[in-house]
Amino acid sequence: MVGWSPFDALRKLSAEEATELAARVAELTKAGLPLGDGLRALADELSGRRLPRVLRNLAQRLDAGDDLVVALESQGRSLPAHLRGLVVAGVRSGRLSEVLEEFVDLQRSQLELRHRVWLTLAYPFVLLLFMSLLAIVSVYITDSFAKIFKDFGTNLPTMTIVAIHSARPMAWFSVALVGLFMAIPILLWLAPGASSIWPLLYRVPMLGPLLRWNHLAQFARLMGLLLEQKVAMPDALRLSAAGVHDGSLARGCRRAADDVERGRVLGESLAAQRQFPASLIPLVEWGQQTPVLADAFRAAAEMFEGRVRTQGTLLDAMLLPVMFLGIITFAGAFITAMFLPLIALIQRLS
Numbered sequence: 001m002v003g004w005s006p007f008d009a010l011r012k013l014s015a016e017e018a019t020e021l022a023a024r025v026a027e028l029t030k031a032g033l034p035l036g037d038g039l040r041a042l043a044d045e046l047s048g049r050r051l052p053r054v055l056r057n058l059a060q061r062l063d064a065g066d067d068l069v070v071a072l073e074s075q076g077r078s079l080p081a082h083l084r085g086l087v088v089a090g091v092r093s094g095r096l097s098e099v100l101e102e103f104v105d106l107q108r109s110q111l112e113l114r115h116r117v118w119l120t121l122a123y124p125f126v127l128l129l130f131m132s133l134l135a136i137v138s139v140y141i142t143d144s145f146a147k148i149f150k151d152f153g154t155n156l157p158t159m160t161i162v163a164i165h166s167a168r169p170m171a172w173f174s175v176a177l178v179g180l181f182m183a184i185p186i187l188l189w190l191a192p193g194a195s196s197i198w199p200l201l202y203r204v205p206m207l208g209p210l211l212r213w214n215h216l217a218q219f220a221r222l223m224g225l226l227l228e229q230k231v232a233m234p235d236a237l238r239l240s241a242a243g244v245h246d247g248s249l250a251r252g253c254r255r256a257a258d259d260v261e262r263g264r265v266l267g268e269s270l271a272a273q274r275q276f277p278a279s280l281i282p283l284v285e286w287g288q289q290t291p292v293l294a295d296a297f298r299a300a301a302e303m304f305e306g307r308v309r310t311q312g313t314l315l316d317a318m319l320l321p322v323m324f325l326g327i328i329t330f331a332g333a334f335i336t337a338m339f340l341p342l343i344a345l346i347q348r349l350s
Contacts, residue, residue, distance in 0.1 A: 012080070013050055013051060013054060013078060013080065015107060015110070015111060016111060017050060017051040017054075018079065018080050018107070019104055019111065020046075021054065022083060022086075022100045022103050022104050022107070023100070023101075024039065024042050025039075025087075025096075026096070026097045026101050026104065027097075029096050029100070030097035030101075035058075035059075035062050035068060036058075036059040036062040036063045039056075039058050039059040040055065040059040042055055043055035050078070054075055054078050054079065057074070057075060058071050058075070061074055067091075068091060069084075069087060069091055072087055080243065081238075081243075082222060082240065082242045082243030083103070083243075085226065085231065085242075086099055086225065086226065086239075087099075089229035089231050090229060092230070093229050093230065099225065102225055103225065106218070106221045110214070110218055113214055113308065113312075117207075117210065120315055120316060121207070123320060124320060124323045125181060127327055128174070128177065128178055128323065131326070131327050131330065132171070132177070132178045135167070135170045135171040135173075135174040135175075136171045138167050138170070138171065138334055139168050139171050141167075141338065142163060142164045142338070145164070145342070146164050148342075148345075149341055154341050154344070154345050155341070156341050157337075159333075159336065159340065160340060160341050162337070163337035163338065164337075167334075184201070197247065198211070198215070198245075198246040198248050206311070206314060206318060206319060207315060207319075209307070209311050210308060210312055210315055213308045215244055215249055216249070216276075216277065216280070216300075216304045217301045217304035217305045218243065218245075219243075219249060219253070220280070220297045220304060221297075221301045222239070222243045223236055223297040224295070224296075224297035224298040224301060225294075226239055227293055227294040227297065228294040233257075233260050233266060234257040234258075234261045237253045237257035238253065241253035241254050241257075246275075248275055251275070252273040252275030255269070256269040256270055259272075265288065267281055267284045267285040267288060270284060279300075279303065280300050283296045283300045284296055
């Protein structure tokens with residue numbers, strides 16, 4: 001069972017902080033410099049609390065004679081499990097700096113995509129907020145117009161009647177939609193391992209497929225990196241589960257790890273899990289038939305990343321025009337509905 005306490009999110013390094021830590025360890029290792037002194041110097045340069053605290057703790061353990069693996073394990077849940085697993089694999093293979101550099105490239109690409117998605121959604125969210133305010137104002141306007149029309153016994157067209165009766169439900173709906181958009185990031189922060197949230201988000205047009213392919217690309221990259229370092233298949237699946245943001249995908253990874261330990265073929269196990277697309281299975285089966293399973297996962301990652309780029313282009317091209325067109329249509333229909341009987345009333349009074 002995955003805990004979802006918000007205090008875990010406060011203790012655990014963020015993706016940006018974990019990436020910074022991995023990048024610094026890779027630089028120090030590659031240059032052959034003492035890790036303890038380098039990490040302590042980095043901690044003095046950084047602001048904030050979590051990352052400098054972890055860096056100083058690591059430096060203290062290294063100065064006490066612990067190796068890097070033991071020092072990282074001593075930090076417990078402060079460090080992501082998949083990062084600890086990659087360090088162990090890198091130390092065993094003698095390629096720690098190369099492994100961490102590839103991990104940093106993977107994390108930075110994921111962070112870049114995340115920032116791009118947030119920037120893409122920022123303007124539509126502002127438009128949605130404006131639309132909700134417009135819907136709230138329309139309630140008071142329609143109430144005033146409805147009273148005027150009733151006092152003068154004006155015959156209302158169907159369009160106006162629909163606008164008057166739908167103004168209040170539309171206002172509540174728009175406010176609820178804004179609240180939902182604001183609640184989703186908070187819920188994901190409070191319950192990052194929840195397995196029921198992401199499948200619902202994947203159903204959102206345009207945005208959902210982009211998020212799904214991105215998480216699958218992250219999973220495939222981690223699997224390729226771990227298998228290349230000769231990490232056992234069940235361990236690689238569990239470490240990949242710890243490295244993906246999608247709780248449902250992580251659950252599928254853990255189930256596949258259990259299946260593999262029981263002797264089931266990986267391709268069959270992944271095919272039985274709804275979290276994995278059918279396009280992944282032939283690549284995995286091909287990788288199992290030849291000694292290039294890590295390359296098969298890398299090929300799958302490139303395939304998923306191509307879909308992410310395509311979906312991102314579609315999102316940029318479609319989302320803003322659709323939102324803007326929706327607001328213009330709503331405002332135009334409301335103004336027309338209110339002023340049609342008003343014009344007829346003015347003409348009759350004159």
